[in-house]
Amino acid sequence: MRIKVTVNEKVMEMEAPYDEFLADTLRKHGFLSVKKGCNTGSCGLCTVWLDGKPVLSCSFLTMRVNGGNITTIEGVQKEAREFADFLVKEGADQCGFCSPGFIMTVLAMKRELSNPTEEDIIHYLTGNLCRCTGYQGQLRAIKKYLGVV
Ligand code: FES
Ligand code: FES
Numbered sequence: 001m002r003i004k005v006t007v008n009e010k011v012m013e014m015e016a017p018y019d020e021f022l023a024d025t026l027r028k029h030g031f032l033s034v035k036k037g038c039n040t041g042s043c044g045l046c047t048v049w050l051d052g053k054p055v056l057s058c059s060f061l062t063m064r065v066n067g068g069n070i071t072t073i074e075g076v077q078k079e080a081r082e083f084a085d086f087l088v089k090e091g092a093d094q095c096g097f098c099s100p101g102f103i104m105t106v107l108a109m110k111r112e113l114s115n116p117t118e119e120d121i122i123h124y125l126t127g128n129l130c131r132c133t134g135y136q137g138q139l140r141a142i143k144k145y146l147g148v149v
Pocket of ligand 2: 093094095096097098099129130131132
């Protein structure tokens with residue numbers, strides 16, 4: 001199937017089998033920041049935005065994004081770098097394996113929630129797993145980034 005999508009503000013056509021998932025299609029088309037950890041919709045590593053909202057691309061059929069607007073971390077590099085600085089300052093720069101999906105979720109949260117509580121933040125991040133260590137450094141960085149310290 002041939003679909004037309006906008007990826008990081010560029011209109012493009014993609015060829016994908018009917019049963020292919022978005023993470024695989026994006027990677028085939030060169031968007032290698034889109035990573036897969038579990039491939040079962042459990043870890044959040046594959047998070048990209050569809051029309052501004054986070055979706056798990058490992059379990060989202062490519063044909064469903066026809067006509068849609070996708071953003072990967074390549075499309076929000078400046079913001080991603082800004083947030084990464086907060087992570088580093090809080091000592092939460094670890095292996096980075098979960099970072100692409102985690103950062104896409106945090107940037108989406110910034111757009112969606114105004115003045116969230118710690119509970120709201122944790123709830124928003126429920127689908128993003130980090131294998132390295134505890135989440136306290138990440139949580140401190142997010143709160144500072146969102147200005148809700
Ligand atoms: S790879 Fe998609 S949620 Fe884990
Ligand atoms: S930083 Fe290593 S898995 Fe999250």
